[in-house]
Amino acid sequence: MTNPGxxxxxxxxxxxxxxxxxPLSAKFAVAFVGLVSLVLLINGAVDLFLNYGDAKRTxxxxxxxxxxxxxxxxxxxxSEIESQIGWTTRAEWRRVSxxxxxxxxxxxxxxxxxxxxxxxxxxxxxxxxxxxxxxPDVVGSGKDLSKSPRFTGAIADKTWFxxxxxxxxxxxxxxxxxxxxxxxxxxxxxxxxxxxxxxxVSGIHIGTDGYAFVVTANGRLIAHPDLSLVLRDTDLSGxxxxxxxxxxxxxxxxPDAADFxxxxxxxxxxxxxxxxxxxxVDWIVFVQLPLREAMAPLYASVVQTxxxxxxxxxxxxxxxxxxxxxxxxxxxQLEGGAERFGAxxxxxxxxxxxxxxxxxxxxxxxxMASRVQDxxxxxxxxxxxxxxxxNNSLDDLQKAQSRLVQSEKLASLGQLTAGIAHEIKNPLNFxxxxxxxxxxxxxxxxxxxxxxxxxxxxxxxxxxxxxxxxSNLDKVVQHGRRADSIVKNMLLHSRTGSSEHRPVEIxxxxxxxxxxxxxxxRAAQPGFNVTLVRDFDPAAGVADLYPQEVTRVLLNLxxxxxxxxxxxxxxxxxxxxxxxxxxxxxxxxxxxxxxVRDNGTGIPDSxxxxxxxxxxxxxxxxxxxxxxxxxxxxxxxxxxxxxxDVATEPGQFTEFTxxxxxxxxxxxxxxxxx
Amino acid sequence: MRRRTVIAGxxxxxxxxxxxxRADEPALVVALWPFADGNAEGHALSAIFRTAxxxxxxxxxxxxxxxxxxxxxxxxxxxxxxxxxGPQVIFAFLNAQLSALSALSRTIPMIxxxxxxxxxxxxxxxxxxxxxxxxxxxxxxASLAGKWVAALKEAAPAIRxxxxxxxxxxxxxxGNFYSEALRTAAAALGIEPAVCMVGSAGEIEPVVADxxxxxxxxxxxxxxxxxxxxxxxxxxxxxxxxxxxxxxIRRFAHRGGLMSYGPDPADAxxxxxxxxxxxxxxxxxxxxxxxxxxxxxxxxxxxSARALGLEISSALLAQADEIVE
Numbered sequence: 001m002t003n004p005g006x007x008x009x010x011x012x013x014x015x016x017x018x019x020x021x022x023p024l025s026a027k028f029a030v031a032f033v034g035l036v037s038l039v040l041l042i043n044g045a046v047d048l049f050l051n052y053g054d055a056k057r058t059x060x061x062x063x064x065x066x067x068x069x070x071x072x073x074x075x076x077x078x079s080e081i082e083s084q085i086g087w088t089t090r091a092e093w094r095r096v097s098x099x100x101x102x103x104x105x106x107x108x109x110x111x112x113x114x115x116x117x118x119x120x121x122x123x124x125x126x127x128x129x130x131x132x133x134x135x136p137d138v139v140g141s142g143k144d145l146s147k148s149p150r151f152t153g154a155i156a157d158k159t160w161f162x163x164x165x166x167x168x169x170x171x172x173x174x175x176x177x178x179x180x181x182x183x184x185x186x187x188x189x190x191x192x193x194x195x196x197x198x199x200x201v202s203g204i205h206i207g208t209d210g211y212a213f214v215v216t217a218n219g220r221l222i223a224h225p226d227l228s229l230v231l232r233d234t235d236l237s238g239x240x241x242x243x244x245x246x247x248x249x250x251x252x253x254x255p256d257a258a259d260f261x262x263x264x265x266x267x268x269x270x271x272x273x274x275x276x277x278x279x280x281v282d283w284i285v286f287v288q289l290p291l292r293e294a295m296a297p298l299y300a301s302v303v304q305t306x307x308x309x310x311x312x313x314x315x316x317x318x319x320x321x322x323x324x325x326x327x328x329x330x331x332x333q334l335e336g337g338a339e340r341f342g343a344x345x346x347x348x349x350x351x352x353x354x355x356x357x358x359x360x361x362x363x364x365x366x367x368m369a370s371r372v373q374d375x376x377x378x379x380x381x382x383x384x385x386x387x388x389x390x391n392n393s394l395d396d397l398q399k400a401q402s403r404l405v406q407s408e409k410l411a412s413l414g415q416l417t418a419g420i421a422h423e424i425k426n427p428l429n430f431x432x433x434x435x436x437x438x439x440x441x442x443x444x445x446x447x448x449x450x451x452x453x454x455x456x457x458x459x460x461x462x463x464x465x466x467x468x469x470x471s472n473l474d475k476v477v478q479h480g481r482r483a484d485s486i487v488k489n490m491l492l493h494s495r496t497g498s499s500e501h502r503p504v505e506i507x508x509x510x511x512x513x514x515x516x517x518x519x520x521x522r523a524a525q526p527g528f529n530v531t532l533v534r535d536f537d538p539a540a541g542v543a544d545l546y547p548q549e550v551t552r553v554l555l556n557l558x559x560x561x562x563x564x565x566x567x568x569x570x571x572x573x574x575x576x577x578x579x580x581x582x583x584x585x586x587x588x589x590x591x592x593x594x595x596v597r598d599n600g601t602g603i604p605d606s607x608x609x610x611x612x613x614x615x616x617x618x619x620x621x622x623x624x625x626x627x628x629x630x631x632x633x634x635x636x637x638x639x640x641x642x643x644x645d646v647a648t649e650p651g652q653f654t655e656f657t658x659x660x661x662x663x664x665x666x667x668x669x670x671x672x673x674x
Numbered sequence: 675m676r677r678r679t680v681i682a683g684x685x686x687x688x689x690x691x692x693x694x695x696r697a698d699e700p701a702l703v704v705a706l707w708p709f710a711d712g713n714a715e716g717h718a719l720s721a722i723f724r725t726a727x728x729x730x731x732x733x734x735x736x737x738x739x740x741x742x743x744x745x746x747x748x749x750x751x752x753x754x755x756x757x758x759x760g761p762q763v764i765f766a767f768l769n770a771q772l773s774a775l776s777a778l779s780r781t782i783p784m785i786x787x788x789x790x791x792x793x794x795x796x797x798x799x800x801x802x803x804x805x806x807x808x809x810x811x812x813x814x815x816a817s818l819a820g821k822w823v824a825a826l827k828e829a830a831p832a833i834r835x836x837x838x839x840x841x842x843x844x845x846x847x848x849g850n851f852y853s854e855a856l857r858t859a860a861a862a863l864g865i866e867p868a869v870c871m872v873g874s875a876g877e878i879e880p881v882v883a884d885x886x887x888x889x890x891x892x893x894x895x896x897x898x899x900x901x902x903x904x905x906x907x908x909x910x911x912x913x914x915x916x917x918x919x920x921x922x923i924r925r926f927a928h929r930g931g932l933m934s935y936g937p938d939p940a941d942a943x944x945x946x947x948x949x950x951x952x953x954x955x956x957x958x959x960x961x962x963x964x965x966x967x968x969x970x971x972x973x974x975x976x977x978s979a980r981a982l983g984l985e986i987s988s989a990l991l992a993q994a995d996e997i998v999e
Contacts, residue, residue, distance in 0.1 A: 099989060106993045113969055133970050136820035136859045170801040170963045193968050231963035232802050 024331065025324035032320035033313060040312045044305040048298075055298035063206075063274035063287055063294070070204045070212040071276035071285040074223065077114075077200045078281060081176060082159060084112040085190050091182030094122065098129060098139055105131035114196035116173070121145050121187040128186075154179040154187040161281045164194060164222050170231040171195060172222055174281075195230070197223040210271070210289030215242055217249070217282040229266075239266060241273040245284050249277070262291060330358040337365055346373040403637070406612060417614065421487040428487065432480035439473035442466050489627050504547045506540040506585055506592050506660075513554035514583055520555075521562045530565055535584035543592050543662045545640055550660075553632040557596045557656050558583075560628065563619070564600025564654060571601065590662055591642075597655035603648040611646065640664040700734040701954055703727070704756045705765040706749070706775060708899040711741035715902075715925060719943050723765065726947030732954060742771065744903030749774050757782060763950050766810075767943070770899040772797060776808055783953045786810030787942045788897070790851045792964055801964040809949060809959040811942040812966050814897050814922060819852035820859030821935050822920045825972070826892040827863045828990045829933060829979070830918040835891040836860055837868045839881060839908070841900030852896055875904050879911055886915025897922035897936065905929070916982055927973035928998055932982065937967035971995040 022030075088104050096104075105118045109131060117132040125146020130138040145151050153160030154177035162175030172194040179185045197214065201223040204212040214223035219237025224230050236242045240263045265271040265288055272295075273288040292299070330352040337350030346369045352362040446466045454462070514532065522528050558581065565579030579599065586593040603611065610616045612633045617626035636642045642660040705723060709716025720739050727735055740756060742749035753774035756764055761782065766772040768788040775784055776797055787810055792798045799805035823836055838856055853869050860867035870881050885891040895901050895908055901923055909930040912919040920933045927934035949962055975998040979986050991997065 103989060103992050110995065116968070132817075133968075134815055134817045134821070136824040136862065166802075168801060168966065171966055195965075195968060227965070228962045231965060232961070 023328070025321075025328040028324040028327060029317070029320035032323065033316045036316035036320075037309070037313050040309040044309050047305050048302060051298055051301040055295055055301070058297070059272055059289070059294040060274070063272055063289060064276075066204070066206050066210075066212070066287045067274040067276040067285060070201075070287050071278050073200050073204060074197060074214055074283065074285050075278045075280065077197055078161075078176075078278070081112055081114060081190065081192055082178060084108055084115070085118070085176065085178045085188050088118075088120070088188045089178050089180040089185075091180060091185075093180060094120075094186050101129050102131060102137060102139065105129065108190075109133060112190075114192045114194075115190045116193050117191040119189045121151050121177075121189060123184045123186050125151050150175050150177040150189050151187050153177065154189075155185065159280075164216055164220060166233055170233070172230055172233070174222075194222050195227060198225070198227050198230070201225055204287070206287050207289045207293045209293055210287065212285060212287045214283050214285050217246070217284070219243075219246055222283065236266070240264060241275065241286060241288070242284070245275050245286070249284075265290070326354070327358070330354050330362065334358065334362055334365065337362070341365070341369050341372075346370075346376070406633070409613075421491050425484070425487050425491075428480060428483050432477060432484060435473050435476035435480060439470055439477065442470045442473065486625055486627075489625055489631065501544060501546045503542045503544050504550070506543055506594070507536045507538070509547060509550060510536065510554060510583055510585055510594060513551050514558060516551075517555050517558035517562070521559065525566075528562070528566065530562060530579045530581055533580060533582035535582065537585045537587050539587040540585040540592050541587060541662070543660050543664070545660060545664060546635075549635045549639060553635050553658070554594070554596070556628040556632050561596055561598030561600060561654070564598050564602075566600075568599075568601045568651075588659065591659045592662060594658045594660070595655055596658075597653060599653045602650035602652050602654050603646065604650050608646065608648065636660070700736045701763075702736045702738065702759065702761040703763045703765060703950060703954070704738045704740060704759065704761040706740045706742055706752060706756060706767065706771045708744065708749075708768045708771055708902050709741055710743040710903070713741070716741065719767070719939060722940050722943050723947050726944045727951060730948065730951040732951055735954070744899050746770065746774075749899075753778055763953050765946065765950060768897075768899050768902070769795070772808070772810075780807055782807060783959045784808045784810075785946050785949045785953065785959070787939065787946045788813040790814055790897075791816075798964055803961060804964060805960050807959050809962045809964055811946050811949075812964060813937050813939060813942055815966065816852055816855045818922065818935065818970070819855035819894070821970075822894045822922065823856060823859040823863060823865065823867070825933055825935055825990075826894065826918060826920050827865065829920075829974075829986060830892055830982075830984055833865065833890050833892040833918065835866045835868065835885075835888060836894060837870050837881065837885060837891060838894045838896055839870050839872060839878070839901075840896040841872060841898050856894070872900070875907060878904060878908060882908070882911040882915050882917055885917045891917065893917050893919040895919060895921045895923070895926070895931075905931075913978065913981060918982055918984065924971055924973055927975050927996075930975065930978055932975055932978045932984075934973045935970055937970050941969075942967060973998060
């Protein structure tokens, strides 16, 4: 996963050498494997350390015991021979018959296979009897052996062990002589074939490949499982372990001080050797075991430890990789999901089913994404709504502004107009009054002239002039009155609330106005015809207003409608055109709505903006004052707090919609009339 | 501890594969016997030889027997065949067989049993270190002649003469192997010794008949191929002519001879098999010392004694390792 912060600042710094980045899975696996390996390693090392000491101690102990056991067995072999000889050494034995002595010796030979030859030396040192397996028995040879060590040694020490010697060059022998009991004893001398120790030595098993061997005090081999070595008269004093043992003996050290050693065997290879001495014959028994075998438990332990370690590391690797994979795959999915979210794709969801924190995290991500998505959608809707509201407000504002501008314009115009009208009204009254007075005076003049006799011609001229004068004066009066009417209307602009306001039944008011307008129209124009459509809402009810003013507005609108239908009828000339004026009332709660709709010529767009301006009219000069709609606007908006709107389609229809608050006059009045 | 043993066992099992044989085909050991094919003694010894080798782990070994009997020519032919077949080890039983073989090869290891004087015969340089391709186990020593004489004298105190029946196969360079010991012992006992060499089975009867006629003579049957082959005949003749006889070969005391004093050949064959095994495993005969027997059995056949009218003394019976009744 990239860190956006670092990425953002990276370009501004010198580009660093690309650092080796270990993936999370590798880190996890390395940590896992490393930890397990470390534990195994420590365990193995401790195990090995303890085992090594243990195995060595045990092996040495075992070897030492084996050496002593072997020495005991060899010694017991010698003791056995000694004791076998023993029953020929009774004090009275020399007195038994030579025949019996020979018989005893034969028995001795049979019972002690190691003895090849046995002889009896009488107390004087003369050989009296010799019995051999190989040679004829000799009785009373009388050979003088009194100076022989086998005789003197036995006499001195009771039992004498001679040096090892070889018969026929290969058979190892040792002379054992035992002095008889009693005073002045004889000696029994036995020649012992040491090959028979072979049976003893080969019977000593040291482990699987170990063995025991026996050397004399000067290092000559006298017993070895490999008999041929013995028969070859091998000198082993050069063998390290033997040399060490011999030198230790010579230096008089305690015999067991260094009774073991790791050394090289006769046949090569490292061995663990131990030895024990047989003091009676001055022999040394060695036992040796290949180091490999002696340390077998240690090696086994090493193998075991290493195997376990290897297995552990293998398992850890597998488990670590698996776990890392298990962990990283969802994280990658998370990463991918986060990337998608970051790119703005909020529609997809991260699907992780690991049942752990990562799944929870993914769920959180999903939740976040859905929240963001919701927020986006809500925001858009809200922006749309607000924009719409704002547009509406703007529209309203613009309308209000235009209305305000209109109103202000109209207000200033109205004041101006009222001022002008007031100033004009007085001279106009003079004109009107004196014109009608003059007209009457012309009538009086004619009456005065009538009795006077005049020639007919003159009379005709006088009458003609009088009539002409009278007609002129009538025209002055007529147009004076029109001017007067204009001035009155102008004065109405500046003079609001001219009458009292009161609650009025809307439907009745509209009906009355409609009738008035219709009949008025018919009176002015005899051929006039229009279809009237009434759509009164019974719930229109009552509104507080100035009835005369509102009636004037309605009359104005209706007569405009009649005019438009007439105009359209005249323009199109179509027979199928049916002029219609529809009037409707509607209850709008706090408001009441009145609609006046005609299917006349409609209002062109260019005209529409100006229809509420004072003095703006589309009628031919003399037919309209241009103050009707302006006045109506003032009445409805200013006097009653209502509205007037126009909807039109040129050549189709025009519809004025008036809304009046039910208590509009009440609330507006106090402000409008200071 | 248990799991360690198991794991240790695994490692040893891996290390303990038997050594691959040197060649694809198994090693060949050929034994040359002084017996005729079908001889019970020969088959018994052959079986002992095979068993001993098998016990030492030589299970894939090919062992072949050659039965030469007492026939010198046939033995020579067989010896040539054997050497030609190129065996890894040759086993020779008795002197004549080794003699026939030793002349043919100085390289093929030969293990013998029963060569009387290996040094004197030139088979080995010394008993300690044979030095050549030959080593083995001796059965008899010259001094045993004295024992045989003494035994005869003790069994039949009346005898004044003793004849050693021998054959050329037991000859050594200095003459008869036993003659000197025989002479010494006989002189000590006041007996007149004689050595009679016979070349064929037919020559036996006159000798035995002559001894029978003298009445005060005993017979010693020296060991060797000839005696092995003609032992039964000698037993019959000596019984017929009432000649007290001592055999060197122990089995003839069982088969009707009066006495025997000698080593157990089966023991020697077993130990020789051990040498064969060691040679097959790479040791050199040159360094394997020649060994002598340590035990000799004295066997007395009381039936024969009774037939000869001899009263065997209790002293003599006491000496006997075995008494046949």
